[in-house]
Amino acid sequence: MDTSVGKPLGRVDGRLKVTGGAKYSAEMPEEGVVHAVIVGSTIATGSIVSVDVKAAKAQPGVLAVLTPDDAPKLAADPVKKQSPTDMVVHALQSRKVQYQNQPVALVVADTLERATYAAALVKVKYRAGKPKVDVKAEQPRAYKPKQINGKPADMDQGKASTDKAAATVDATYVTPYEHHNPMEPHATLALWEGETLTVYDTTQGVFGTRARLAALFGIPPESVRVVCKFVGGGFGSKGSPWSHVVLAALAAKAVKKPVKLVLRREQMFSQVGFRPETQQRLQLQAREDGKLLLVKHDTVSCTSEFDEFVEPSGKSTRMLYASDRITTSHRLVRLSVGTPTFMRAPGEASGTFALESALDELAVKLKMDPVALRLKNHADKDPETGHPWSSKSLKECYRVAGDRFGWAKRDPTPGSMKDGRTLLGWGMATATYPTLRSKASAKATLLPDGTARVLAGSHDLGTGTYTVMTQVAADALGLVPAKVKFDLGDTRMPETPVSGGSQTAASVGSAVKKASLALRDKAIALAVADPGAPLHGVPAAQVTVENGVLVSGGKREDFAALLKRKGLASLDAEASAEAGPEKDQYAMHAFGTHFVEVRVDPDLGEVRVSRCVGAFGVGTVLNAKTARSQLLGGIVMGIGMALMEETYLDPRSARFMTQDLADYHVPVNPDVPDIDIIFVPESDPHVNELGAKGIGEIGITGVTAAIANAIHHATGRRIRSLPLTLDKVLATS
Amino acid sequence: MRHLDYVAAADANAALQRLSAKPQEAAPIGGGTNLLDLMKLHVQNPAVLVDINGLPLSQVREVEGGGLRIGALVRNSDLAQHPLVRERYPVLSEALLAGASPQLRNMATLGGNILQRTRCAYFRDVSQACNKREPGSGCAALDGYNRMHAVLGVSDKCIAANPSDMNVALAALDASVHVQGLKGERSVPFIDFHLVPGTHPDKESVLQPEELITGVTLPASGFAARSRYVKVRDRAAYAFALTSAAVALELEGTTVKAARVALGGVGTKPWRSKEAEAALVGKPADEVHFKAAAEAALKGAKPRTHNAFKVDLARRTLVRALSLTAGIA
Incomplete structure (x- = not known):
């Protein structure tokens, strides 16, 4: 049969996206959701002297105004990281101000409009310091970082040549501050059920977000579920949870309701990273x-x-x-x-x-x-x-x-x-x-109708993950892509790495391929094992799968018939894939x-x-x-x-x-x-x-x-x- | 939450009544492309929105003698594509199409665009000092990020540039603005309609809070058909002008008989340059004299840290516009 990998298959989620059926994190339907709006600092360095919340609190619909004075305390210090790629977040745990537009208060109200207006009424008094802003001017105080991406900051390779140089270049190049600006702003919808936290977050890393939130709220990772079905662009700015993710969960705890927090475009120029000069x-x-x-x-x-x-x-x-x-x-x-x-x-x-x-x-x-x-x-x-x-x-x-x-x-x-x-x-x-590549896992399941469902907790940043994983699984299982449903974006699914470093296809695809092949082999083993079955006694190596049919010579049995004959509601296999010694x-x-x-x-x-x-x-x-x-x-x-x-x-x-x-x-x-x-x-x-x-x-x-x-x-x-x-x-x- | 009244006015009189009742708190709304944006930023905080879209101001009609009367509610996209505008005032059509994006042009109105507020980042960020938004608070742009700012008509209180492309064309075309108040109508020459900031940057035009713009008249002109708009910007579309020039020329052979010159991106108001016009009239339409006109137009320019390049760029832009209009480019 024709293989699918390599073909220009249209996006399997394309119709959902152009018809508005694809639900992004801020759009997840949740009963009784309320809205949080961040008040950002207007100084870059210093401390908060006082926060006047009287006017904001008096507004109709306002449920809470959180400030460093009264915000619930986190279980762990947000300055300490669980993983090297975690970001230090500002979740109203101190009065220190360290950058412009840093969250200094959070208003929660029944509607976005009321929260937005009340946020404008919060008055913050600061003791401001003098900010440091110039890369060039600060250069004399530059320091050598311990490492860059796990490698030494400085390297000296080879040795000086004795040949004479005929030409030299000595020039300084400058690149400016740049912001990712994905179309979809950062958004988090958080809700607590007892000590269990569910977070719909726009993220490139559902598992990293789960680990970080679990640590900051002092609950086991199994008590946190992070879901992200679609990402409207990330470019690195959604690689790990920033302050607003923690604030949404904090606010949801404080008001005991599901809280939605969507960053305003201007907040995306301050709170969620940038490419440095x-x-x-x-x-x-x-x-x-x-x-x-x-x-x-x-x-x-x-x-x-x-x-x-x-x-x-x-x-x-x-x-x-x-x-x-x-x-x-x-x-x-x-x-x-x-x-x-x-x-x-x-x-x-x-x-x-x-x-x-x-x-x-x-x-x-x-x-x-x-x-x-x-x-x-x-x-x-x-x-x-x-x-x-x-x-x-x-x-x-x-x-x-x-x-x-x-x-x-x-x-x-x-x-x-x-x-x-x-x-x-x-x-x-x-x-x-x-x-x-990083270690990734996937699970493949055959269903009674002969179709397959394949899962990996990964992400689709608009890159085509849904589509290419469908193709990889289809080829490995011997199915046409239309008979494979691939799903992702949920920490309840097999664990996968952050979708950064261009590694998703390689990491998750390898796991999907292995899990799908394992499932195929499992099906073949079942097909040849039973006396009376069409393929009984055929060596497994001689069975191929074409379009959902197990075939050897003139003998055949399709997936659906196999499951029915065995009385199985499903048949599944899991696999992990990671780099070996070749790396x-x-x-x-x-x-x-x-x-x-x-x-x-x-x-x-x-x-x-x-x-x-x-x-x-x-x-x-x-x-x-x-x-x-x-x-x-x-x-x-x-x-x-x-x-x-x-x-x-x-x-x-x-x-x-x-x-x-x-x-x-x-x-x-x-x-x-x-x-x-x-x-x-x-x-x-x-x-x-x-x-x-x-x-x-x-x-x-x-x-x-x-x-x-x-x-x-x-x-x-x-x-x-x-x-x-x-x-x-x-x-x- | 802030209480906001919304009133759909049935006619001009009703709109004016509402505006006059609370002139400082009411704002007329047409396309809303600028006002709603600024309301979301808390830069403009009206208590009453008077929707004037129901007023009969969406017509473009010929007036006696060959000019055009354009209603204040004519959308930018409709005006740009109007056959008489394209035929007789190509500079206006070009300027409109050079501005914003198709979606914005489909909403934006003539009246609203005349009153478009500046894009100064300090005006738009309420945490920053801005004499225009909050008189007496200072001007953070003077020594801040002023790459997009004006070099002509500036004061030590404000250097914000007028961002409209359409306004530059209207300034060149000797347009007049029709204004209606409860006491009656008046007309103001377009080039006198906007004010330079001086000591009161918050006062941007001669329009009173209880008045409405009802339309614009473009006079008949023998030479507006020979007119062009040139806009220079940081990307190919959907960017405000770094510099722009609207030019109309009447030529007799190769000699300039009459000229209209206005500049955009460099003025605190739509910048008509009578100095450049004077330098052109009676002179050969050639590069030497176009450059002389450009020198005259930018005389007295006061650049700041980031916008110094605009002075020469504006000259070059004007030379390009003149050359295109004269057909020598």
Whole structure:
């Protein structure tokens, strides 16, 4: 029978979504739900002197106004973490203020409107301190974090070359504050039944949220159920529970009713993380022939006063190119802001802007083609670990994308290519993202009607998890996808990891495949065991399953008949999957490349991306349509990061003054050209059971540099700070 | 909860009665695209909303002599697509289509857009000092984030830019605004309708709280058909102007016989530049003279930390608009 994996199957949840039938966390029907609204601080650092709640409490419909004076105490200190990826939360447990718009009070009322109005009446008196706001100014007080994603903050690989450098680059690149801004705001609906807590939360990690809430409320994890059926985008901002999740549960306890708490858009610019500003110094030395002698990448980024997040911009520099010596360092400064967090390709997106821009600068100095320079320094094995790659198709990516783009026709002279007065610029960059996986479990069940139900407590961030898991299970079970119902998003289901690090398909898919195969084998074993059964006595290895029918030669029995004959209401199997020894034998990464064309108005400085060709080697493509969408989404976000995304932090108040989607620009349709995406066929037997590499994040990596390089090609102007707005394009002239 | 009265006015008189009863607390509502937004932010807190959508102000009609009278409730999208507007005042159609998004244009009205409030982030965040929102509280934008702010018509009390694209075209077209109060009607030249902030940034126009805008008249013009709107922004659509220019030219051969020039994104009000017009009239329609006009238009510009680039960009924008209008670009 035809297999489903790889086919462009439409989203199995598509109809639900376009008809409004998909229920997001804030929409879960719950009887008697009341509404909570957060009052945010208007200072960045200091303490609360007093909170006047009289007017708010007097409002009709108001059920409670929680403040640090009277909020229920948590069982555990929210400053202490259960897992390294937990965030320190502010749940009205102290009078300390540590960032702007930090929750300082919570109003609960019978309607959202009444809660919103009453929240506006809460008057808070502060004792304000002087905020720290400037990454550059704080640099002398920068410190070295203990680790970045489990690796050393500093690394020195290889040794200094004795060859003489023919060209050098020494430049500092800056990336700004950026906010994830998923369409769906963060939302939590919490309810208590005795000592049992149920939370409908928009999250990338139902199990992490369960563990955190259980610890903070002093109840066993089994007493907490976290449900999340759909996520309207997360990009890392929903990776672990922030203050509002804890506050919703706290409020539900206080008022003894289900409480819904949805963040306002402006609160999403303060309470749920961001990509921190980075200052990255990149030094390159190369021989005349382009061979890299030294790559040095030193990153300074910010974290909060009370928690630590490192933007690991040097991460990809450690593995992307061969060089005699590669040194990387990461330093942090503490600012009076909320804690930054993972944002789509954390480290890789910001770091490749610096590295891939610097390589372009080097190519210009060496009068070398940028692709040739990258090929010259192609890493045949992993420079960081010395391990061979599990698979790598980067050279093929350069070739096919370059051909499709027409790169050979590029005149390297800046400003030489025009369309009328419009300047054309062609630029390219490499994309890369590690192939990760974590332990995951799944359960597959055959039902009397011959269909299957497959469960894993994972998430669908709009990425297509429902769809690709259906395909993986269908193939393993020998069913068509229409006969498989996959469900996710509930801690009552088998445990899975956080949907971050582009690992969901690899981790959960492997478990789904194993559980489905185990179920299939169980069914076959039953089919051949009984005297009198159609397949009795046939060796199990000789039985195949086609479209729900167990077949061997001319003998057959379908799943439904099998269950009926055995009198079974269902038949199920569970399995877990995790990395084996291969993870220490191979380096595992996805690679790709972007070729872009920009059109620059020479008088007004406006830049538009007019063409974009990307090629990627990502192992097995599980679904040609959703995979393309993942890469498209990454590239579009890269266009935004390159040209427009920036949140402005007021240096006097440490308040983010960009607070809505009219001012925080992300690309709109006319900013996005047709994007041509090529999957380079790649077979990888090592990465996981599916041979699939994560694709949620690689799309954004390198895009910013490809566009900056294209702008340089168009104008001769090298812009080293994002976003590449027209004032910068004009200013350097 | 704050009590909010909603009244659907049957006619202008009823609307004016309601507005006059509590002039400081009542607000007329048309499309609501700006007002509702600001109410959610607690920036505007009216106690009475007087819905004027039932008033007969949705017509565009020709007036004697060839001009157009546009009702205050004509939606931006309808006005932009109106055949007579496209034919005789292309600059207005272009300006409208350059603004906001289709959904917003379908709701936004002529009258409401004339009165569109600034996008200054400090005006919109009630925790911040803003003389416009709260007279006497100070101006956080002066030394704050002012990339989007004005460089012309500024004062030490306020540098907020007028955000409307449509207003720039109306300023160039010698429009007049019709205003009705209980005591009768009056007309105000569009370029005198808005006020620069001076010492009272809260006072944004000559419209009194108990008055309504009923419409706009565009005079007949021999040269408005030769008119263009150029808008420069940070993304290709749905972004406020960094700079913009509305231009109309009457040419005799290659000589400028008459010119209308207005700028957007740079003024605290829709910025008509008679200085630029004077620099153009009688001169050849060429780049040299367009640049001279642009110099004249931006003379006296007072940039701040983040918006200094606007001065030169506005000049370039105006040169582009003039060149396109003259057909030499």
